[in-house]
Amino acid sequence: MNDELRAPIAFTVMGILLAIVGFTQSWSVSLSIINLCIISSIMAIGVNLQWGYGGLFNAGVMGFTALGGLTAVLVSHDPIYEAWDKAGVGIIISTIIFILSITALLFVFRNIENKQIRNTLIILIIFFGLIGINNFYGPSINIIESIDPAKTGFLGGLGLPIIFSWLIAAVVAGLVAWVIGKITLRLRSDYLAIATLGISEIVIAVVKHEDWLSRGVKNVSGLDRPVPYEIELQESQWFLNLIESINFSKLEAINSLTSRQDVLNDLVISSSGIFVKLCYAGLFFSVLLLIFYLSQLALNSPWGRMLRAIRDNEEAASAMGKNIFLQHLQIFIIGSAIIGIAGAMLTTLDGQFTPGSYRPLRFTFIIWLMVIIGGSGNNLGSIFGGFFIWFIWIEAEPLSIGFVNMLAGGLEYDNPLRIHLLGSAAHLRLFIMGLLLLLALRFMPKGVIPEKIQKK
């Protein structure tokens, strides 16, 4: 297949698939899928930068996503003044003690030669650090969590518009990536995978259990929106007028005024949902375009060339003066920042922060599928991968149920085998994912839209 045509064909196919869903299921469903596809594509671009260009296997994608979501909460939720008044200071002090202790530990570890002194200092720092933290942390948490636990029970946030959180999430994720990168990037690639997986586990564990920070598994709902609420739309005149004029002919055809009004009402309600989703899609798509544009700009410049050289032959690149570690660190940070943005967008879309929904291994590997099948080393490929794989993941369940229904068609309704098969249809999704990955790696390792080797 002509390389030039791959991208247009792939995206056209994607568009057709989404249109089919729109027609056969509903446009609302199709738009929901599109929104998540866009978010997945952004995540895939982040991972692609790290893997396709940096050769770094980041298995901690979910951790950064969770950080992004946490940022969305911490930026947009109103502050709980009572909690801050009573225990804010305690939390700040214990955080400072924590950071100081870790810095002290690292300092001692790196700079003190004498083993005796070093080990004694380490034990002392840990001991006093723990006491200090316990002293302030424990009681503070209890106070915070006891304030109206059903509705809040946490510190709240900054009360800023949620859209700010998207940018702030990039900074937060980037900072965490910096710390993680400094520790793990000197390791071999399979160690890096396991280490990033582990750290993301820790992040998610913290987010799930530190109620004072994010309400833990009680979730934070009712987050601010950057787009109108359906109710608002249904009550605004301009929207009603809009819907009426779009459906003019259809409404005219109805004779009875009361039923015309009913139909209009129904249309307004369903259209408001679609309108909201379209707004999100517009927002998300703009972010995707911006990120895509910026990465392409960077990749098609000497910076990109340098990365390709490092990827091609690390030893030679090092001998030619490129600082491998720093470059890897930089791209790890940039990729993670992008993943953080996607995480904040995801929580914005959901309108709530549900720590329990971040299941590391499962979703991290779906993002990997997107990058690999889409085409690693090519951002367009990642976008396609994001759309395609997410689409399959969502549609796989109803499709498998349909498929199993077809297979088990001959069996009676209460046949245990049939019941078992129907119940297991959901698992077919996993099988499809695994099979797709294996087939892609074997027969199309460069992906659907592979990286173009430039020969300017």
Next chain:
Amino acid sequence: MLSINQLSVNFGGIKAVNNATMKIEKSKITGLIGPNGAGKTTLFNIIAGNVTPTNGSVFLDEKNITGLQSHELFNEGVLRTFQLAHEFSNMTVLENLMVVPGSQSGESIFNTWFKRKIIEKEESIIREKAIEVINFLKLDHLMFELAGNLSGGQKKLLELGRTMMVDAKIVLLDEVGAGVNRTLLNDIADTIKKLNTEKNYTFFMIEHDMNFLSQLCDKVIVMTEGSVLVEGNIEEIKKNEKVIEAYLGRDDNA
């Protein structure tokens, strides 16, 4: 210019380099020979920052460069080529050269977004230089060819070309003639000579091909079993009994 003092490295009980001491003079071409396993490439790897020595030091003029990492040594002007050509195979010959200069504005990601004009200017300067090098090496017909598709000898020329993109103080050549056909070998020898006379490059080269060496080297150092056996000009070396013994091994049974 390069002074190596009592350099040693242990690899699990084997002293690959054992108290090696030598001085490489500025603006000269110095050869390094010795039987297999003498520690020549290991010595290069230590100087070039790929291996950390257990003892000893390396000085570049007055500066102690022992233990510096490869990319730091590049910035000090110490460049090297590899025994097995280390070209960037999926990049064109032109790109292989253009990627070399350090501190390019274009290599900072923020600049790629905010300082595009500056980058464009620098790129054209770098491109001009790269084309100069390509012409010097007579590789112009291969400018847009992927480096991986070049012949062995052409890859070696390309590696030499990379060192021409910056002002190198000293270039370490690790068997630059290995696996190269006779015509290209002459081209390479010519290039080295030209670089030495026209651009004052200092060369330190590991070689097995005596003819190749005799065209080029002012002085030759012989290494065996990790340390220096003897130094001198190539005629003296060829006749030196100890050298012959080192290469052929002892005749008598110990």
Next chain:
Amino acid sequence: MENFEFINAIVLLANFVLVPALSYGSQLALATLSLTIVYGVLRFSNFAQADWMSFGTMAAILFAWLFQSIGITAGIFPTALLALPFAIIVTALFCLLIDRSVYSFYRKQKSQPIVLMIVSVGVMFILQAIVRFIIGPNDRKFFDGEKYIIHALDFKNYFGLEEGLTIKSTQLITVIVALIAMISLFYFLQKTKLGKSMRAYSNNEDLALLSGINPEKIVIVTWIISSILITTAGVLYGLDKSFKPFTYFNLLLPMFAAAIVGGIGSPIGAVIGGYVIAFSEITLTYAYKKFFVYLMPEHLEPSGLMQVLSTDYKFAISFIILVIVLIVRPTGIVRGKII
């Protein structure tokens, strides 16, 4: 009274920390051994290993049910032990099939370890699907036979203490079976020709091939040994606690942590790592309040739970340890030398 307080404290610790940690540690050690052997010989991190554990245990459960349905049991021992050899055979066969159809292609191409790792992720998904499809995602307890060796109540009555010690038969079985497995493995690796060939191959592939070792044979033996170990670990774990695919899947992370902490590629390291992780998880999340209450004079008794980390973080502990080890001593406790 003083003496009794002290003994009570010890029994408390033994009951809630020592015995469970020994048991979990043995199970984890076996699982980690299987992971590290694949790493050492086949040179890649097998992300599917925890789901092989699920698969093997599922096979054992199915065989056990089969046996029970035709009236065969093992008396005081769990029927699953009888089913174990059959489960191992099925698992090993399937494992070899997967190797032939999936991994061997990349081996022939001499693909980088990271590619094999990503491939193993695909295998992981497929195994997960198969296990859930066949046996469902729910919790299954498949223990039968005599449950307790010592029960806390009897212990308390016999010794007249406040604290009782319970030792479940599964815990004893675990330690014994694990010991047998480990000793046999080490004997195999050190004393038999095949084992020595495996070690040679792992140490220096080219040299080993030159001395006439058949690589195909090594690969097959490696997968077989890995299957034996992982199925055994899975059955022991499931008998002791219960079988749930999701729980087993979550063991992947402690397994990797144990392998790296102990020194990846080293069997001894795997065993040490397994126990280190198990003991850490349990000792760091146990609430020592009662322990101190026994030991301290009344006015010094603690009011808080005296937990280092809350049980919520049990899962994250393996990682915290892993990250610390990676910073402090990346080669692991036993310098990760290949077998």
